[in-house]
Amino acid sequence: xxxxxxxxxxxxxxxxxxxxxxxxxxxxxxxxxxxxxxxxxxxxxxxxxxxxxxxxxxxxxxxxxxxxxxxxxxxxxxxxxxxxxxxxxxxxxxxxxxxxxxxxxxxxxxxxxxxxxxxxxxxxxxxxxxxxxxxxxxxxxxxxxxxxxxxxxxxxxxxxxxxxxxxxxxxxxxxxxxxxxxxxxxxxxxxxxxxxxxxxxxxxxxxxxxxxxxxxxxxxxxxxxxxxxxxxxxxxxxxxxxxxxxxxxxxxxxxxxxxxxxxxxxxxxxxxxxxxxxxxxxxxxxxxxxxxxxxxxxxxxxxxxxxxxxxxxxxxxxxxxxxxxxxxxxxxxxxxxxxxxxxxxxxxxxxxxxxxxxxxxxx
Numbered sequence: 001x002x003x004x005x006x007x008x009x010x011x012x013x014x015x016x017x018x019x020x021x022x023x024x025x026x027x028x029x030x031x032x033x034x035x036x037x038x039x040x041x042x043x044x045x046x047x048x049x050x051x052x053x054x055x056x057x058x059x060x061x062x063x064x065x066x067x068x069x070x071x072x073x074x075x076x077x078x079x080x081x082x083x084x085x086x087x088x089x090x091x092x093x094x095x096x097x098x099x100x101x102x103x104x105x106x107x108x109x110x111x112x113x114x115x116x117x118x119x120x121x122x123x124x125x126x127x128x129x130x131x132x133x134x135x136x137x138x139x140x141x142x143x144x145x146x147x148x149x150x151x152x153x154x155x156x157x158x159x160x161x162x163x164x165x166x167x168x169x170x171x172x173x174x175x176x177x178x179x180x181x182x183x184x185x186x187x188x189x190x191x192x193x194x195x196x197x198x199x200x201x202x203x204x205x206x207x208x209x210x211x212x213x214x215x216x217x218x219x220x221x222x223x224x225x226x227x228x229x230x231x232x233x234x235x236x237x238x239x240x241x242x243x244x245x246x247x248x249x250x251x252x253x254x255x256x257x258x259x260x261x262x263x264x265x266x267x268x269x270x271x272x273x274x275x276x277x278x279x280x281x282x283x284x285x286x287x288x289x290x291x292x293x294x295x296x297x298x299x300x301x302x303x304x305x306x307x308x309x310x311x312x313x314x315x316x317x318x319x320x321x322x323x324x325x326x327x328x329x330x331x332x333x334x335x336x337x338x339x340x341x342x343x344x345x346x347x348x349x350x351x352x353x354x355x356x357x358x359x360x361x362x363x
Contacts, residue, residue, distance in 0.1 A: 017058060021051050082185070123181055136181040164213075171190045187242060191246070264278075291308070
């Protein structure tokens with residue numbers, strides 16, 4: 001692979017390519033043992049040399065895991081990075097509260113205003129110098145914790161009336177840190193903030209106090225749809241798993257909102273009976289969950305297909321409980337649940353068989 005081609009890859013693409021090479025090598029070894037095909041010594045050396053050179057180039061350019069052992073170490077480093085960020089953020093929090101009272105108001109405001117920008121600059125510097133990304137992600141989490149603490153303390157100093165804009169500020173800052181440090185956890189935190197802000201705005205426009213936005217689950221539906229569509233229009237190839245994070249978070253938010261509305265019709269904006277509203281959202285839950293399965297299979301997004309399958313079962317079993325639990329004997333209720341699961345297995349098995357037939361036809 002030419003160096004120009006390597007530079008156009010993302011870290012995720014590079015890791016996928018290395019994993020593909022390792023899988024190919026393992027499969028080739030099995031094929032040769034079965035005497036299905038064999039290469040002469042020159043061909044084997046050429047393939048092995050090409051793969052090793054390519055893995056070396058990708059590992060040097062992206063600092064990815066070239067084997068299972070390195071993946072195990074990387075997993076441990078991720079855990080250590082997260083725990084370190086939590087511990088250091090807690091240290092900063094208790095440090096503030098232990099010595100904060102000894103500073104004048106001017107010094108307090110100066111620290112609160114400048115600290116986030118200094119921490120952000122430090123995160124950007126570490127992200128530029130740290131090819132592994134672990135230290136930049138650690139510092140990014142600490143920076144976000146400090147920023148959140150600073151916002152709260154500034155509000156206390158000047159007795160600022162809380163507003164829904166705090167969700168927007170915290171969400172945007174988390175997204176900024178996420179894109180700087182390539183951290184999916186910060187991305188999820190930012191998406192939570194943005195979705196809460198959209199929900200509070202929608203609630204405010206309908207005359208509801210913004211702190212009561214959780215009493216209107218419908219307000220989360222527009223946020224979920226907007227966030228789900230972002231990867232369709234904005235490419236995130238340079239960031240590890242950001243497209244999946246957008247889709248998974250928004251899909252879960254969307255289906256949770258539908259599920260709550262299917263059991264809590266009185267919280268709806270629609271001027272209909274509770275039974276009608278719950279029935280409408282239940283039907284929408286079934287339709288969209290099936291649609292998510294279809295979309296996930298069609299677009300090769302297994303996470304979305306799995307989310308659709310899980311929520312379809314949740315919607316189905318929750319209604320079984322509403323319909324039959326009170327009057328049906330418990331053994332019969334669980335027998336119906338078990339038979340339904342067996343029926344689902346038969347249907348999915350048939351789908352898998354049809355999928356295999358389609359693959360054979362294509363081949």
